Amino acid sequence: MKNKVLCFGEVLWDAFGDEKKAGGAPMNVARHLVQQHVDVKLASRVGSDASGDELIDFLKKNGLHSPMIQRDNALPTCEVTVELDDKHQATYIIPQPVSWDNIQLDNNLKDGGKDASIIVFGSLACRNKTTHDALLNLLDVTDATKIFDVNLRHPHYTLATIETLAARANVIKMNEEEADLLIGGGKGDLKSKITEFQKKYHTKTICVTRGENGAIIWHDYEFFEHPGFTVDVADTVGAGDAFLATFIAGLTANNPIPKILINACAVGAFVTSQRGANPVYVQDEIVRIRKS
Numbered sequence: 001m002k003n004k005v006l007c008f009g010e011v012l013w014d015a016f017g018d019e020k021k022a023g024g025a026p027m028n029v030a031r032h033l034v035q036q037h038v039d040v041k042l043a044s045r046v047g048s049d050a051s052g053d054e055l056i057d058f059l060k061k062n063g064l065h066s067p068m069i070q071r072d073n074a075l076p077t078c079e080v081t082v083e084l085d086d087k088h089q090a091t092y093i094i095p096q097p098v099s100w101d102n103i104q105l106d107n108n109l110k111d112g113g114k115d116a117s118i119i120v121f122g123s124l125a126c127r128n129k130t131t132h133d134a135l136l137n138l139l140d141v142t143d144a145t146k147i148f149d150v151n152l153r154h155p156h157y158t159l160a161t162i163e164t165l166a167a168r169a170n171v172i173k174m175n176e177e178e179a180d181l182l183i184g185g186g187k188g189d190l191k192s193k194i195t196e197f198q199k200k201y202h203t204k205t206i207c208v209t210r211g212e213n214g215a216i217i218w219h220d221y222e223f224f225e226h227p228g229f230t231v232d233v234a235d236t237v238g239a240g241d242a243f244l245a246t247f248i249a250g251l252t253a254n255n256p257i258p259k260i261l262i263n264a265c266a267v268g269a270f271v272t273s274q275r276g277a278n279p280v281y282v283q284d285e286i287v288r289i290r291k292s
Helices: 025-035 050-061 107-115 129-140 159-168 176-183 190-201 239-252 257-272 283-291
Strands: 004-008 012-016 019-023 039-047 069-072 079-084 090-093 118-122 145-149 171-175 205-209 215-219 222-226
Touching: 004 025, 004 107, 012 050, 019 025, 019 050, 025 039, 025 118, 025 145, 025 239, 039 050, 039 107, 050 069, 107 129, 118 129, 118 239, 129 159, 145 159, 145 239, 159 190, 171 176, 171 239, 176 190, 176 205, 190 205, 190 215, 205 239, 215 257, 222 257, 239 257, 257 283
Parallel strands: 004 039, 004 118, 012 079, 039 069, 118 145, 145 171, 171 205
Antiparallel strands: 012 019, 079 090, 205 215, 215 222
């Protein structure tokens, strides 16, 4: 049985002043999956420019380069400007159009989709019709489990796009703020809102992360909750991507949802205790967190 994951969407440079780091939620998820020994491929598009060359080198060093990383002769590699306020909260200025706005459904991508058991995608890369249509067509040619990582970045989404992607997904993952926006922030507790959301989209699994308060999962008409683990927080960058990657790794291993949830919360907590989105795992520390 094939057990391969395909992460589809944006790869980019996050620029913090004079420093830049490779980023993009699909790539972060893929990098975490590599650390968890899951067979993962990345599908995206970079420019035929120096920044694109640097990203290709980075992906090669991290085991994520493949023919599904396309090159664009007209549109540039994406470089996001990250601005931090006095509370170290980040604002992202994302240029448009960039190379990943023009992902094409070529034969390499079709073959990758047909070979995958799980496809992970988000909303940001679907802001442009070309990539949006390529993804929907890709989902039509695969029998893979489809995981929608909502990952909203204002103003780069529309409710219509979110609804289209949600309707195609078997699994939807979002954070609590995104849940309030999509499910509604009015009356009723989170479980009631998730139930209403599921009735609308008929999703098999819905996961809502709640930061330091853990996560809640609706799966096959049952709720599973974890209160989260207490750690000394270095930063929260990449914690959601780590959580999702661990969730996916659990699915590929056919683990029960309660075990998947505990492991995902533990790895997410470990990442918040480290600097950056993709720290090298310290297994003894992750085990300690999981037992705490």
